[in-house]
Amino acid sequence: MTCMPDSMRSRYDVVVVGGGHNGLTAAAYAARGGRSVLVLERADHVGGAAVSAQPFAGVDARLSRYSYLVSLLPRQVVEELELPITLKRRRWSSYTPVADGGLLVDSQDDAVTRASFRHLTGSDADFEAWGRFYAMTGEVARRLAPTLTEPLLPRSVVRDRVVDGVGEEAWRSLFEEPLGAALRRTFADDVVRGVAATDGLIGTFADVDEPTLRQNRCFLYHVIGNGTGDWDVPVGGMGAVSGALRDAALAAGATIVTSATVTAVDPGTAGAEVAWTDADGRTQGVTAGHVLAGCAPAELDRLLGGEPAAPGTSPEGAQLKVNMLLTRLPRLRDGVDPVAAFSGTLHVNESLTQLQHAxxxxxxxxxxxxxxxxxxxxxxxxxxxxxxxxxxxxxxTITLFGLHMPARLFRADPDGARDQALRATLASLDSVLAEPIEDVLALDADGAPCLEVRSPVDLEGDVGLPGGHIFHRDLGWPFAESDDDAGRWGVETAHPRVLLAGAGARRGGGVSGIPGRAAAMSVLTE
Structure with missing residues (x-):
């Protein structure tokens, strides 16, 4: 059931604020653990940013509207919740077009990849460095991925695991020095450096040389998933993933109410009080043993009555999301097979120099x-x-994810800035194509191009991402950075009865279910 039930309890063991994929994960685990669970979702459907939609009038295509690939969702979660989902590996890893022949990374044929590196760089040196670098990150992933579904380990323990198994160089390159230093030390070619750098910049507005290392944390989460870092395609679209989580929560006995806007959370002493309005605008209230916040930390602070964030300290997303339906794949200037170019990740104007300039x-x-x-x-x-x-x-269908488009660019004039950003982005794409992308755009039932564009400001309004930040806030390291946090789940707040269960938790970010599971485990293991 995803609507207002005829009768509801006045008290639940767990109330989940937000029915995104993490909130649904938390609900499923808590309900399977014998707790009474209520999920309150402000939209008229669940799934948050992990949804499928039919955005083009009269066109029978259901696109993964916001999030689109799966890497961080642990197989453990899929198995524990018995989720009937299928994730498919992509045939090619990536293609990066350049004027005199691009870089094709073939995940199934090293000889093809080597030849492409040699054509681009003139030697085998960067190909061999590429192999060593990603063997290193793969080994780090194999050691750290299993810890994501366990209580937090101390930083020192994680360091020992990395250094003992992979070496000091791995720890220094990923955890101690800015990512840019490692990339320049490892690769000679500017394009190769840029392709590697993008995993540290997707969804994070950062320079590769920032001393804060937030680009390193972003990079780590992009290469650690399930011990492989593979980014897979959810069969049926992202809605199939959130739909399976919804069904798991309902089957376990959770109650899900949509069109339910939470207006306040009072942590209380005997039980937390949650106020909300229903689809008819009526005020409702419920008491919770625990509140699991699937919403962003900034939104939870507001619900708790906190003061607005100081200027310049709010989360800020940095991406332009463009969904398109094409009549066919466009041809590329360099003549590469479009199927090979588009089957993996097509990198457009992403040399390190271009990334830094943007x-x-x-x-x-x-x-x-x-x-x-x-x-x-x-x-x-x-x-x-x-x-x-x-x-x-x-x-x-193609999804374009534009980097270095921070929310600040769209605040003063959201529509005008969005149009400007879209024009510049499509021109950038056209620079590597043999024909304008507009020539292969399908038309909807009204004769309009099948193209949908969302800025960070749009995402803030659409799905409650503060500043359009897809991770809710800057990612943290996936381990305890203080002795007090070791052994905890990384979901705790200043209020014992209120826990984070969304992407803003310690091990949040991406479509993973990890923070939702962690919040439920914190309750179930008390």
């Missing part, structure tokens, strides 16, 4: 003149998101 422009308050972006095509791996007639054609 960051500097955005930091100065300017939409980058040549925005870097990453493109992925769901339908080359899974055509089930298309209706039968559409799937029988050459139609393809």
């Amino acid at each position: 960051h500097a422009q955005a930091a100065a308050g300017q939409v980058p003149d040549l925005p870097p972006s990453e493109i992925y095509c769901h339908t080359l791996t899974d055509r089930t998101i298309l209706g039968r007639e559409l799937a029988a054609t050459d139609a393809q």
Whole structure:
């Protein structure tokens, strides 16, 4: 049930604020653990940013509207909750077009990848460095991924695991010095450096040389998932993942209420009080043994009655999200097979120099003149998101994720800045194509191009991401940074009865379910 029940309890063991994929994960685990659970979701559907939608009028295509690939969702969560989902590996890893022949990373053929590196760089040196670098990150991932579903380990223990198994160089490169230093030391070619750097910049507005190392933390989460770092395609779209989590929560006995806007949380002493309004605008209230906040920490602070964040301290997302339906894949200037180029991640104008230049422009308050972006095509791996007639054609969906588009660029004039950013981004894409992308855009039932664009400010309004930050706030290291946190779950707040259960928890970020599970485990293991 995802609507207002005829009768409800006045008290639940657990009230989950927000029915995104992490909130649903928390609800499923808590209910399976014998707790009474109520989920309150402000939208008229669950899933948060992990949803599928049919955005183009009269077009039978269900796109993963916001989040689109899965890496961090542990197999352990899938197995424990018995989720009937299928994740497919992409045939190619990535392609990066450049003027005289691009870089193709073939996940199944080292000879093809070596030849591509040699053509780009003139030698085998960066190919061999690439192999060593990602063997290193893979070994780090194998040692750290299992810890993501356990209580937090002390930093010293994690360091010993990395150093003893992989070496001092791995710890220094990933955890102690800015990512840019490691990339420049490892690779000679500017394009190769940039392709590696993007994992540290997706969803994080940062320079690769920032001393805060938030780019390193972002990079780590992008390469650690399930011990492999593979980014897989959810068959049926992202809605299939959140739908399976919803069904698991309902099957375990959780109650889910949509169109329910939580207005306040009072931690209390005997029980937390949660106030909310229903679809008819009526005020409701419920007492909870624990409140698990699947919303962003900034939103939880507001619900708890906290003061607004000081200027310049609020979370800030930094991406432009563009969904498109094409009549066919476009041809590329360098003549590479479009299927190979679009099957993995297509890197557009993402050399390290280009990334740094775009960051500097955005930091100065300017939409980058040549925005870097990453493109992925769901339908080359899974055509089930298309209706039968559409799937029988050459139609393809593509998702473009534009980097270095911080929310600050869109605050003063959201519509005008969005249009400017879209024009610049499509021009950047066209610079590597042999034909304008507009020439292959499908049209909807009203004759409009099948193109949807969302800025960080749009995402803030659409799905409650503060500043459009896809991780809710800057990512933290996946271990305890103080002795007090060791052995805890990384979900605690100043109030014992109120726990974080969303992407803003210690091991949040991405479509993972990890913080939702952690919040439930904190309750179940008290």
